[in-house]
Amino acid sequence: MSTRVLAAVFAILVPGLAHADDCAVVGTPPASASIPQPAIAAKIAMAMCQAEQSLNALKVTPDDAGIAAMTDATKPSFDMLDDAISKSDPFWSPIAMKARAGLHVAMAVRMRNSIPPITAKTVGQPLTDHDQAHAALEPKIKPWLAN
Secondary structure, three states: OOHHHHHHHHHHHOOOOOOHHHHHHHOOOOOOOOOOHHHHHHHHHHHHHHHHHHHHOOOOOOOHHHHHHHHHHHHHHHHHHHHHHHOOOOOHHHHHHHHHHHHHHHHHHHHHHOOOOOOOOOOHHHHHHHHHHHHHHHHHHHHHHHO
16 A cells, blocks of 8 residues: 555544645645546545644534534535545445544534533533533534434
């Protein structure tokens, strides 16, 4: 397995790899590639790297605007993943499907984390407000988790 393919796999599996230079490296298949698999791997890596960069740039709010911002920010990445899946490669298509599902989970976690946390001393109305914020958010992120 080439170094670039390994880098692509690590970009998918290792969170926190999304630095601009890393995206360019893992998102470019080797010029010598004569089979489609390195390009599919590069597309998956680029999708995940760009998604992380786009999500990191957002200040997420636990409301419809936050959902819309995350959806818009990740659309190019989902398009790349869907393209990789459509290639029906027996090795890379399942990886792209897992990456797609993982990106949806990451989005849900970021949305949940946009609600300020509670502490052991959070009681009364602040606790009720916190619980209501989570109750209002869950139906909005449910479609992401169903994918």
